[in-house]
Amino acid sequence: MKQPATKSKATPVGAVPVWQLRLYVAGHTPKSMTALANLRKICEEHLKDYELEVIDLLKQPQLAKGDQILAIPTLVRQLPTPIKKIIGDLSNTERVLVGLNLREARKKE
Amino acid sequence: MLTAKLRPATPQSDQLEKTPTGIRGLDEIANGGLPKGRTSLVCGNAGCGKTILAMEFVARGAVEFGEPGVFIAFEETPDELEKNFLSLGFDLKKLVAKKLLAVDYIYVERSEIEETGSYDLDGLFIRLGHAIDSVGAKRVVLDTLEVLFAGLSDQAILRAELRRLFRWLKEKGVTAIVTGERGQGMLTRYGLEEYVADCVILLDLRLQEQIATRRLRLVKYRGSKHGADEYPFLIDENGLSILPISSLSLNHQASTQRVSSGISRLDRMLDGKGFFRGSTVLVSGTAGAGKSSLAGAFALAACQRGERCLYFAFEESPLQIVRNMKSIGLNLEAMVKNGLLRFHAVRSSLHGLEMHLVTKHKAVDEFKPAIVVLDPISSLMAVGSPTEGKSMLTRLIDFLKSEGITAMFTDLICSGGGLNQTDNEKSSLIDTWISLRDLELNGELNRGLQIIKSRGMSHSNQIREFLLTNKGIDLLDVYLGPAGVLTGSARIAQAAQGKAEVLVQQQQQVRKQHEWRRRRSSLERQMAELRAQSEMEEEEERQIRAQEEALTKTLAGNRADLAQLRGTDQLVSRTPAKTKQNETTGH
Incomplete structure (x- = not known):
């Protein structure tokens, strides 16, 4: 599972998506599953052009170093910059949106 | 079988297994090292050496004990860590390349993190686990975990995770050190000590009279005996050096071997053989009394015997000492060149007392001298309070004795003052006490040397005059005059006077002998005269007697003739007649 559960949506081939997200999990723990489910829901609802990568640290522990992962689950917003980290099972949608800087964006729309 | 195995269990098997840190002194205090397979907490204020202790633990473990280690840095960047x-003195890159060390740098920045529900620290566990597995680590350092408290806001989760972390480390069987910042009223700011039950080391940096001293204390060490005191320690290019100062025992070896003082007459004053090896000698004296010169002679003699000598100087630079000693004919330079003599010169005010003790310890450990000179101890004692000074001296003497090192301390005392309280206190610690005194007389200042005490040997109780000449040090008898001891020119004058007196006495004797001889000869003459006189008288008497006899004969003859002539028959009456005649002639 080199690229576990990578999803691209509404992005033409070759083009860089506006949202690049990475979710770090450690095995299929309830917390991780909840986080993934919550994240998918948020992505569908609030993001149009996004790419999501799920990394299982149990399988690729060396990847934890790169994004300075400490807590599990951690959602890392790679793009747009700056990098943001959102930890927890993403059950607090409000906070996730704030973390993704979507709260402001939505207000503007 | 089983009971037999359990009951007479030797203390060793009962005891906690230890992981030696390799840090000088720490293993001694901790009775072997940190608890193996458990986590120890090192706490202290900023800048007191927590990270260095932890780094040394993994680095020495990797290099000296062949135990790979993991260093997790929360505060420093890889670059800083490497430096x-x-x-x-450890090359981090090389250690990492050799798979002896794995380093991970964990960066937590609260502003970049949004917390959105429950989480755990599996990421940390995974990273740590990965690092441990990648090198097969036996030692782990987490420096410092408290950064997590600043980076994550959910304390409940954090504390639960920390508890899990410590348990997990124990399960992994690694010997770990976590560091923590000192908090108000507690050992660490976030109470890490409640998770670490086995061993807590507290580091402290204290300022006293502008002098900073680092101290280490084992606050807690479950299941092991350990030194409970505060131990001063030093951080230098070789890392930490902790001095277990309180190993004060009185079971030193007592050598019967003797060591020359370097001055033959002083040796003679000391039972003819000098000091005992491993004894402590105090040379006290007023300014300019020649303390350092005596110490120099002692050091030189040791080097000439081929022994190593370590000279701690607090007031003069090595070059100055060498030059000054040359002026009294002691060539220390050659000894410095051939490596037998080493100077260790620092101002006494450079460190606190504890630090001095640690540096001395270290220098002695490295150089392994047979002789140690401290010049002067009074300068050192002035750094702290008298109590501290004495305690430092006790520990130093104790250490030197346990190493079998003969030590000479010089001590500056106030001019004119007698022995004060501190002198007496020092006295109880030392074995041989030589007092150098200025003897002021007739407008001159001369040096006098006296042995106040010398344990275990008979020694001279006399004061000697102590002469510094360009050929070395000499001791001379002092003259006792009516006004006390005589030294210098007074001694010379006294010597001259003594010589004159001897001359006069000799002359007198000769005269007396002459007199006696004359008197005896006159007596003899008189006796001869008397004898001659008596002989003369004897002769005279003989002659008279002869004359008388002749006369008597003649008279008798005459009477007979007369009788014949008269024709008488009264021949018989001749003899009585002679007696009568005799009496008459006698008168």
């Missing part, structure tokens, strides 16, 4: 390791 810090290098400052201790």
Whole structure:
């Protein structure tokens, strides 16, 4: 599972998506599953052009170093910059949106 | 079988297994090292050496004990870490390349993190686990975990995770050190000590009279005996050196071997053989009394015997000492060149007392001298309070004795003052006490030397005059005059006077002998005269007697003739007649 559960949506081939997200999990723990489910829901609802990568640290522990992962689950917003980290099972949608800087964006729309 | 195995269990098997840190002194205090397979907490204020202790633990473990280690840095960047390791003499890159060390740098920034529900620290566990597995680590350092408290806001989760972390480390069987910042009223700011039950080391940096001293204390060490005191320690290019100062025992070896003082007459004053090896000698004296010169002679003699001598100087630079000693004919330079003599010169005000003790310890450990000179101890004692000074001296003497090192301390005392309280206190610690005194007389200042005490040997109780000449040090008898001891020119005058007196006495004797001879001869003459006189008288008497006899004969003859002539028959009456005649002639 080199690229576990990578999803691209509404992005033409070759083009860089506006949202690049990475979710770090450690095995299929309830917390991780909840986080993934919550994240998918948020992505569908609030993001149009996004790419999501799920990394299982149990399988690729060396990847934890790169994004300075400490807590599990951690959602890392790679793009747009700056990098943001959102930890927890993403059950607090409000906070996730704030973390993704979507709260402001939505207000503007 | 089983009971037999359990009951007479030797203390060793009962005891906790230890992981030696390799840090000088720490293993001694901790009775072997840190608890193996458990986590120890090192706490202290900023800048007191927590990270260095932790770094040394993994680096020495990797290099000296062949135990790979993991260093997790929460505060420093890899670059800084590398530099810090290098400052201790360890090449981090090389260690990492050799798979002896794995380093991970964990960066937590609260502003970049949004918390959205429950989480755990599996990421940390995974990273740590990955690092441990990648090198097969036996030692782990987490420096410092408290950064997590600043980076994550959910304390409940954090504390639960920390508890899990410590348990997990124990399960992994690694010997770990976590560091923590000192908090108000507690050992660490976030109470890490409640998770670490086995061993807590507290580091402290204290300022006293502008002098900073680092101290280490084992606050807690479950299941092991350990030194409970505060121990001063030193951080230098070789890392930490902790001095277990309180190992004060009185079971030193007592050598019967003797060591020359370097001055033959002083040796003669000391039972003819000098000091005992391993004894402590105090040379006290007023300014300019020649203390350092005596110490120099002692050091030189040791080097000439081929022994190593370590000279701690607090007031003069090595070059100055060498030059000054040359002026009294002691060539220390050659000894410095051939490596037998080493100077260790620092101002006494450079460190606190404890630090001095640690540096001395270290220097002695490295150089392994047979002789140690401290010049002067009074300068050192002035650094702290008298109590501290004495305690430092006790520990130093104790240490030197346990190493079998003969030590000479010089001590500056106030001019004119007698022996004060501190002198008496020092006295109880030392074995041989030589007092150098200025003897002021007739407008001159001369040096006098006296042995106040010398344990275990008979020694001279006399004061000697102590002469510094360009050929070395000499001791001379002092003259006792009516006004006390005589030294210098007074001694010379006294000597001259003594010589004159002897001359006069000799002359007198000759005269007396002449007199006696004359008198005896006159007596003899008189006796001869008397004898001659008596002989003369005897002769005279003989002659008279002969004359008388002749006369008597003649008279008798005459009477007979007369009788014949008269024709008488009264021949018989001749003899009585002679008696009568005799009496008449006698008168």
